[in-house]
Amino acid sequence: MASEPAGPTPATAGNDEDPLLSVRDLEKYFYEGGGLVDRLLGGEETAVRAVDGVSFDVRQGETLGLVGESGCGKSTTGEALLRLVEPTGGTVTFDGDSVRGMEDLTPFRRRAQVVFQDPFSSLDPRMTVEQILREPLEIHGVGTPADRRDRAAELMDRVGLSADQLERYPHEFSGGQRQRIGVARALALEPDFLVLDEPTSALDVSVQAQVLNLLSELQADLGLTYLFISHDLSVIRYICDRVAVMYLGEIVEIAPTEDLFEDPQHPYTEALLESVPRADTSERERDVEPLAGDVPSPRDPPSGCRFRTRCPSVIPPPDVSLSQPQYRAVMDLRRLVETRQIGVHGAREAAGSDAGDAEVAAALADRLLEVDLPAEDASLVRDALADVVGGEWDAAAQSLRNRYESVCETDHPTGERATCHLLDSA
Amino acid sequence: MADPLLEVRDLTTRFFTEGGQINAVESVDFTVDEGEVFGIVGESGSGKSVTALSLIDLVESPGEVTDGQIRYRNADLAAAVADDHPAAVDGDFVDLLQVPPRIRRSLRGPSFSTIFQDPMSSMNPSLTVGEQIAEAVEVQRRASANPRSTRSRTQGFGLGSFLTGAVIGSREFVSAASHERAVELLEQVGIPDPEDRAEEYPHQFSGGMLQRAMIAQALAGEPDVLIADEPTTALDVTIQAQILDQLADLQAERGMTTLLITHNLGVIARMCDRVGVMYAGEFVERGTLADVFDRPVHPYTQGLIGSVPDLDAAGGRLQPIPGNVPSLRDEEMDDRCYFADRCPKAMEECLEKPPEFGVEGSPDHGVTCYLADHDYDPDAALPEGYFDG
Numbered sequence: 001m002a003s004e005p006a007g008p009t010p011a012t013a014g015n016d017e018d019p020l021l022s023v024r025d026l027e028k029y030f031y032e033g034g035g036l037v038d039r040l041l042g043g044e045e046t047a048v049r050a051v052d053g054v055s056f057d058v059r060q061g062e063t064l065g066l067v068g069e070s071g072c073g074k075s076t077t078g079e080a081l082l083r084l085v086e087p088t089g090g091t092v093t094f095d096g097d098s099v100r101g102m103e104d105l106t107p108f109r110r111r112a113q114v115v116f117q118d119p120f121s122s123l124d125p126r127m128t129v130e131q132i133l134r135e136p137l138e139i140h141g142v143g144t145p146a147d148r149r150d151r152a153a154e155l156m157d158r159v160g161l162s163a164d165q166l167e168r169y170p171h172e173f174s175g176g177q178r179q180r181i182g183v184a185r186a187l188a189l190e191p192d193f194l195v196l197d198e199p200t201s202a203l204d205v206s207v208q209a210q211v212l213n214l215l216s217e218l219q220a221d222l223g224l225t226y227l228f229i230s231h232d233l234s235v236i237r238y239i240c241d242r243v244a245v246m247y248l249g250e251i252v253e254i255a256p257t258e259d260l261f262e263d264p265q266h267p268y269t270e271a272l273l274e275s276v277p278r279a280d281t282s283e284r285e286r287d288v289e290p291l292a293g294d295v296p297s298p299r300d301p302p303s304g305c306r307f308r309t310r311c312p313s314v315i316p317p318p319d320v321s322l323s324q325p326q327y328r329a330v331m332d333l334r335r336l337v338e339t340r341q342i343g344v345h346g347a348r349e350a351a352g353s354d355a356g357d358a359e360v361a362a363a364l365a366d367r368l369l370e371v372d373l374p375a376e377d378a379s380l381v382r383d384a385l386a387d388v389v390g391g392e393w394d395a396a397a398q399s400l401r402n403r404y405e406s407v408c409e410t411d412h413p414t415g416e417r418a419t420c421h422l423l424d425s426a
Numbered sequence: 427m428a429d430p431l432l433e434v435r436d437l438t439t440r441f442f443t444e445g446g447q448i449n450a451v452e453s454v455d456f457t458v459d460e461g462e463v464f465g466i467v468g469e470s471g472s473g474k475s476v477t478a479l480s481l482i483d484l485v486e487s488p489g490e491v492t493d494g495q496i497r498y499r500n501a502d503l504a505a506a507v508a509d510d511h512p513a514a515v516d517g518d519f520v521d522l523l524q525v526p527p528r529i530r531r532s533l534r535g536p537s538f539s540t541i542f543q544d545p546m547s548s549m550n551p552s553l554t555v556g557e558q559i560a561e562a563v564e565v566q567r568r569a570s571a572n573p574r575s576t577r578s579r580t581q582g583f584g585l586g587s588f589l590t591g592a593v594i595g596s597r598e599f600v601s602a603a604s605h606e607r608a609v610e611l612l613e614q615v616g617i618p619d620p621e622d623r624a625e626e627y628p629h630q631f632s633g634g635m636l637q638r639a640m641i642a643q644a645l646a647g648e649p650d651v652l653i654a655d656e657p658t659t660a661l662d663v664t665i666q667a668q669i670l671d672q673l674a675d676l677q678a679e680r681g682m683t684t685l686l687i688t689h690n691l692g693v694i695a696r697m698c699d700r701v702g703v704m705y706a707g708e709f710v711e712r713g714t715l716a717d718v719f720d721r722p723v724h725p726y727t728q729g730l731i732g733s734v735p736d737l738d739a740a741g742g743r744l745q746p747i748p749g750n751v752p753s754l755r756d757e758e759m760d761d762r763c764y765f766a767d768r769c770p771k772a773m774e775e776c777l778e779k780p781p782e783f784g785v786e787g788s789p790d791h792g793v794t795c796y797l798a799d800h801d802y803d804p805d806a807a808l809p810e811g812y813f814d815g
Contacts, residue, residue: 069662122610174750204469204689209746216743231662238735238744258740275667277692279734281719284696294632310664343622414751 003153019057020095020225021081021112026054026081028073030412049298050076052249053090058193061208063219063226065240065257067233067272067304071295072246074229078195082112094193110140117198119178123170129156129181130166136188160214176207180214187218189270197229212239233276237249237261245269247304249298253418263393265418268307292328305421308408309335315407315421327404330381334400336368337384340393348389361385377403427458430499431683432481432651433519434459437494439473439480440756450476450489450624452707455782458651460499461681463695467730468704473750474687477704478653481685482538483522483530496522500537500650504531535566535647543656545636550629555639558626559608560600562646611642616672634665638672656688657701672697691734695719700790703727706752706764709782713791723785723793726765763795767813772798773806 029052034045050075058064066074080087083099092099094108102108116122123132133152137143143151153163159180159280169177179199186194196215200208216239218224230236236243237257244254245268253266264270271291277283296302302309316327336342342364351360365378366386373381380403387396413419439451451473458464468474481496497519501557507525508515514524522530534540542548543726550558563809580751605624615638628636637657644652654673658666674697677684686697694701697714703726711724722728729747749768752759763769766776775796783798 049739069664176750204731204751205691206469206747207750209735209744210748210798212735213744213746233663234735234737237737237740261737261740271664273737275663276737277667277670277690277696278737279695279719279731281695281716283692284715288667288671290671291664292668294634295662308691341619343619346621 001038006338014040018060020060020091021227023057023059023077023081023090024055025090026051026077026080026087026092028076028085029088029295031176046299047247049301051080051087051169052298052301053088054246054249054251056244056251056254058225060228061219061223061225062241063239065187065236065243066227066229066246067231067236067243068246069231069272069295071248071298072247073298074246075197076230077246078114078227080231082195084114084116085110106140109179110189111191112193112195113189114195114197115182115186115199117201119182120170121204122182123178123185125170128167128169129173132181133166133185140189140261142189152190154173155188157188158218159184160210174207175203176210179203183211183214183218187222190222191224193225193227195227195229198231199228200235201230201232208235215239215401216333224426233273245272248295248301250306250419252307252420255281255417265423266315266420267311267313267422268306271312302409304407304409304411305413307420308406311408313422317403317405317407320377320404324375326371326373326377328376329369330373330400330404331406333368333381334397334404335391337388337400340399341396342385343366344389344391357389358382364389429460430457431460432479432499432685433495433497434458434477435495435497437477437480437491437496437540439476439489439491441489443488445755445798447489448754449707449756449759450657450754451480453494454703454704454707454709456709456712458683458685459476459700460683462699463686463697465686465688465701466704467688467691467694467701469689469730471753471754472704473707473754474689474704475655478540478655478685478687481522482534482540482653483527491523494523498522498533498537503533532569534757535562535569535649536650537649538653539569539644539649540646540653541637541640541644541653541657543659545633545640545660546628549636550641551628554625554627555631555636556605556608556612556626557600558622559611559639559646560604562643562690563604563607563611564600567601607646610644611645612639614645615639615642615676616668617642624629632665633661635660636667637665638667641669641672641676648719649682651683651685653685653687656689657686658693659688659690666693673697691719691731703730707754708794710765710790710795711793713788717785717788717791721769721785721788723789723791723798724795725769725771725797729768750772766808771802772808772812773803774808775806776808 009337017383027046028050030050031045031047034042052079055379056064066077068074076085079085081092081099083105087100094112099108130149132153133155134148137148137151152166156163156166161177161180170181173181200211203211211254212235219226228236240257242254242256243260244251245266247268253260253264260269261273264273274288275290278286289312296309308314313324314327314331315323322330347360347364351363361382365382369381380399384400407421411421413421415423434454434456437451441448441450454477466474466477476485480491485491499518500520501518504515504518504520507520507529511517511525514521539800571763609620609624612624617623617635617638631639657673658669670693676682688694698715700714701718702709703718703724705726711718711722711727718727719731722731732745733747735744747768752764752767761779763776763780766772773796780796782792782794785793785798
């Protein structure tokens with residue numbers, strides 16, 4: 001593999017234990033628009049880069065958290081490393097063996113199990129709980145029928161339910177109880193490793209706390225290793241030993257839980273922590289500066305640092321002396337120019353029929369820039385907008401790029417713990 | 427203290443299903459003052475959304491508001507209905523449960539408007555965002571001109587409306603002034619480039635942007651009370667922070683009275699002046715934010731707060747509430763404190779429904795639990811496993 005590492009290299013310092021699971025440059029691209037009809041119509045296949053070069057280790061007996069917003073690729077990472085979906089690149093090593101090289105997945109499946117988010121759709125409504133719990137044992141040919149029955153009863157007891165309830169159907173249980181059944185099913189084959197994919201997101205807080213405590217107990221008693229996927233930062237803090245933060249298909253920061261929460265290094269981690277409203281009476285006084293904008297599409301992720309389109313601290317070129325809001329405003333304008341999303345027509349109409357290009361450009365600058373710029377920059381921006389009004393989009397984009405291009409868009413950041421150019425000099 | 431704008435007394439909403447009667451909301455009392463943000467917090471099935479729907483007469487069959495009063499202060503409305511429905515009027519207050527559905531419908535928009543949880547399913551996918559907001563503006567405009575015509579085109583997908591829509595472009599329904607106002611509203615809720623975005627369809631908006639558009643739509647009628655039912659639950663945290671910020675700004679600018687319903691204690695803490703905690707269709711505790719968060723008396727409130735993992739400190743073990751939310755089926759409900767079966771301090775007297783007690787020192791703090799009246803008596807504790815049989 002000669003490609004440069006896309007994500008941070010896993011923090012291996014101070015760790016001499018062998019990882020149970022080791023993921024390197026894992027990639028899962030989904031292709032769309034490549035069907036027969038699309039090809040007949042001349043459409044081109046585009047890659048949705050759900051997971052794009054993710055690397056981390058999960059050590060024996062620990063809980064690694066994978067946290068991020070919807071669409072960041074955390075669940076796909078969990079599925080790809082278990083080969084529930086086939087990865088399109090990278091390596092996964094489980095206890096010394098390459099998972100991607102396995103012809104027969106059965107022995108791996110016995111040792112690596114998964115608990116899904118939705119306890120309603122992940123249990124077959126036509127099977128009794130006993131059938132649900134016995135099914136993995138039957139598939140893997142474990143024990144005699146009598147053994148399996150005993151094992152099912154034992155599992156129920158293990159997750160805080162009663163063996164008397166084995167004959168019941170899933171709909172007779174509450175959400176929290178159903179999630180316990182999901183955990184029991186995952187434990188049936190005595191696995192070493194569990195992927196917990198948002199296991200408490202569908203539950204109410206009081207029940208979530210019960211399930212979290214159950215998961216901690218099981219880990220302590222059975223020596224389990226967890227990959228805990230969640231969007232809920234307070235749950236992650238509670239249950240994880242180490243945490244990886246994902247954004248748009250990449251890991252942007254990975255660190256021991258305490259370090260990550262007490263001293264976040266990546267601006268995205270910091271923003272994420274700041275965004276969560278605290279259940280505390282001092283919350284109203286807490287000053288929150290919400291992140292601007294939305295997560296970009298994984299079909300066409302930003303160049304360089306993927307977070308740069310929302311980052312509150314994009315690094316300007318050394319010869320540009322603008323405040324962060326000014327620089328941000330110019331960069332937003334640049335994006336509009338590059339994607340040709342400025343309504344020149346409307347601006348011309350608004351300016352009146354006898355207005356010249358320069359006047360229209362000045363009006364556009366007023367409308368699109370919400371901050372005042374120093375004279376030199378203001379005139380450069382106005383000139384570029386005059387090009388836009390004259391239809392010279394590329395020239396406008398070029399002149400703005402020459403002046404304002406940031407290291408955050410030209411270079412993909414790397415780092416041991418957090419991938420951010422702000423940390424490069426330090 | 428500001429004047430109450432809404433006084434809800436004894437509100438009871440039941441669902442008469444084939445499987446039996448469900449007591450979704452049971453004798454709920456609360457007051458919302460003008461200009462404040464009142465929060466209702468509770469877990470799924472606690473009745474918080476049904477409470478909101480009851481206020482705006484949107485409880486669907488087999489549900490029915492069976493009892494209580496919804497006293498809404500509006501002098502104009504009081505004057506308008508005084509002749510036909512004298513029983514409903516008390517000074518400037520009107521009891522909404524005693525006026526006909528036609529009048530209540532006309533209140534949706536100018537008096538009460540709602541933001542729902544899921545912006546994707548609350549918008550009509552086949553109309554542009556601008557049209558839908560302009561339509562809300564238009565409906566209000568026509569309603570104030572002619573109170574009988576309050577139908578909006580988004581209400582029906584029938585053959586009739588399809589044919590009308592095919593013949594007459596939707597713009598015919600909406601005046602240019604309404605469209606302009608829609609763009610203005612989109613700008614006010616922080617949508618960049620509102621003129622262009624107004625021409626786009628809901629699927630072209632991200633979740634956060636669409637929720638902003640829904641807020642714009644809710645503001646179209648300049649409502650007295652904004653009801654926000656889990657407004658950020660479907661959104662990611664960074665987007666949630668944007669929307670909460672936006673709501674707080676609008677609230678501060680317009681002094682808009684807001685009823686915020688959520689299961690998220692953090693959202694409550696960020697937004698609300700006063701809070702009510704619901705459990706099994708009832709308010710178990712209510713008071714100012716500090717009363718409920720810093721001095722909770724009801725064991726359920728305490729349990730709820732103890733169940734949330736702390737983001738700012740590496741905590742010890744969580745203290746979950748054991749057991750599950752009770753069934754709300756009438757036949758399975760005794761006349762006791764509904765929390766007693768999960769309560770760590772259940773006593774013999776809890777087998778009789780507790781009244782609401784005040785809490786000394788906090789005039790606004792009410793708790794439906796005997797522990798607000800006297801201390802826990804271990805000798806009177808219910809034996810372990812009392813409710814298991």
